[in-house]
Amino acid sequence: MSYDALLWLSFGGPEAPDEVMPFLENVTRGRGVPPERLAEVAEHYRHFGGVSPINGLNRAAIAAVEKELAAQGIALPVYFGNRNWHPMVEDTLARMAADGVRRALVFPTSAYGGYSACRQYDEDILRARAAVGEGAPELTKLRQFFDHPLFIGAFADALRIARAGLSEARVVFTAHSVPDSADLAAGPPGEGGRRYSRQIAEAARLVAAEAGVTEYDLVWQSRSGPPQIPWLEPDIVDHIDALHARGERGVVVCPVGFVSDHLEVVWDLDNEAAERAAELGMGFARAATPNGDPRFAELVVELVREHLSGAPVRKLSTFTAAGCTVNGALCATGCCEPVRRPTGAARPGR
Numbered sequence: 001m002s003y004d005a006l007l008w009l010s011f012g013g014p015e016a017p018d019e020v021m022p023f024l025e026n027v028t029r030g031r032g033v034p035p036e037r038l039a040e041v042a043e044h045y046r047h048f049g050g051v052s053p054i055n056g057l058n059r060a061a062i063a064a065v066e067k068e069l070a071a072q073g074i075a076l077p078v079y080f081g082n083r084n085w086h087p088m089v090e091d092t093l094a095r096m097a098a099d100g101v102r103r104a105l106v107f108p109t110s111a112y113g114g115y116s117a118c119r120q121y122d123e124d125i126l127r128a129r130a131a132v133g134e135g136a137p138e139l140t141k142l143r144q145f146f147d148h149p150l151f152i153g154a155f156a157d158a159l160r161i162a163r164a165g166l167s168e169a170r171v172v173f174t175a176h177s178v179p180d181s182a183d184l185a186a187g188p189p190g191e192g193g194r195r196y197s198r199q200i201a202e203a204a205r206l207v208a209a210e211a212g213v214t215e216y217d218l219v220w221q222s223r224s225g226p227p228q229i230p231w232l233e234p235d236i237v238d239h240i241d242a243l244h245a246r247g248e249r250g251v252v253v254c255p256v257g258f259v260s261d262h263l264e265v266v267w268d269l270d271n272e273a274a275e276r277a278a279e280l281g282m283g284f285a286r287a288a289t290p291n292g293d294p295r296f297a298e299l300v301v302e303l304v305r306e307h308l309s310g311a312p313v314r315k316l317s318t319f320t321a322a323g324c325t326v327n328g329a330l331c332a333t334g335c336c337e338p339v340r341r342p343t344g345a346a347r348p349g350r
């Protein structure tokens with residue numbers, strides 16, 4: 001099979017103060033996130049002048065991937081499109097079609113399975129292809145890479161470096177929380193669910209092993225949604241309290257659930273969690289995310305080469321290599337089914 005382009009598909013983020021609310025409305029439309037939470041998150045973006053780091057980080061990563069492709073003699077133009085903010089994936093796909101792209105690979109900026117981390121990117125692909133209509137490029141999404149040796153290796157080195165600065169500290173892995181019901185529905189029906197949290201736990205185990213860490217915890221961060229709906233727990237900040245209560249002197253946080261230092265990392269960890277640790281007199285360090293590591297570009301190009309030249313599928317876990325589907329198709333019927341969130345208002349019966 002031959003491909004004409006690589007589409008870099010990401011979440012998107014505002015790049016000016018007046019973009020914050022429209023961006024947040026795009027993210028949360030129909031998802032039952034209370035207005036108070038939205039106002040709070042808008043405030044987080046305002047601490048950074050209304051500019052999320054995510055688009056800039058993606059542009060830098062794309063530049064690194066373009067260099068790596070060229071270095072490996074692969075002629076594949078890279079396009080950038082987002083789910084929630086400009087450049088919107090619908091517009092990017094229209095441009096690709098106009099440029100004559102017939103078939104493209106898609107790199108989603110998430111390593112994991114689950115509704116938010118995988119299936120929602122399939123929905124983006126479906127939506128973008130429907131928007132372009134006739135002549136829309138055929139899109140093959142690259143697989144989940146949470147257990148790829150280059151991903152694990154980048155995190156393991158970052159964790160080693162972060163630990164080197166703190167003499168006594170508990171290692172804590174963190175990932176974005178999701179509703180418990182969404183985690184339960186993650187993966188193909190019949191496989192017991194929880195594909196998202198199981199993959200996160202496996203990545204944490206692999207990173208810890210490679211970094212020589214024998215004891216650690218796995219916690220969650222950045223929950224939204226109404227408080228009566230259960231999400232994955234414990235929360236990172238509550239966990240820092242618990243570590244303090246049992247006499248730990250410091251904490252090294254490894255954000256294994258993310259590929260770059262976007263807002264959830266630089267606000268929820270580097271500000272909120274770091275501040276709580278400081279209040280408690282605990283040491284705090286945070287491991288870098290892989291986006292800035294040269295191995296990240298190599299990883300992307302290796303995933304591309306699995307398709308272009310049959311490069312071996314390298315992975316460190318025994319979990320199924322999932323997420324690789326064509327034109328937004330699911331891994332399996334009912335895989336990572338979205339769980340409808342209550343909006344607070346009564347919903348008309350359907």
Ligand SMILES: CC1=C(CCC(=O)O)c2cc3nc(cc4[nH]c(cc5[nH]c(cc1n2)c(C)c5CCC(=O)O)c(CCC(=O)O)c4C)C(CCC(=O)O)=C3C
Nearest residue numbers: 011013027031041052054110116117176178224262263264
């Ligand atoms: C699993 C997961 C990932 C990792 C996988 C991946 O990377 O794709 C992720 C990434 C990200 N999440 C991001 C931002 C936001 N996520 C929100 C809300 C939510 N995230 C959820 C899950 C995840 N999110 C969920 C279940 C919700 C509830 C609403 C819903 O069911 O959809 C909200 C709404 C406000 C709030 O309530 O926090 C915002 C602003 C940004 C960009 C940050 C920047 O601007 O730098 C990134 C990379």
Ligand SMILES: [Fe+2]
Nearest residue numbers: 116176222264
């Ligand atoms: Fe999110």
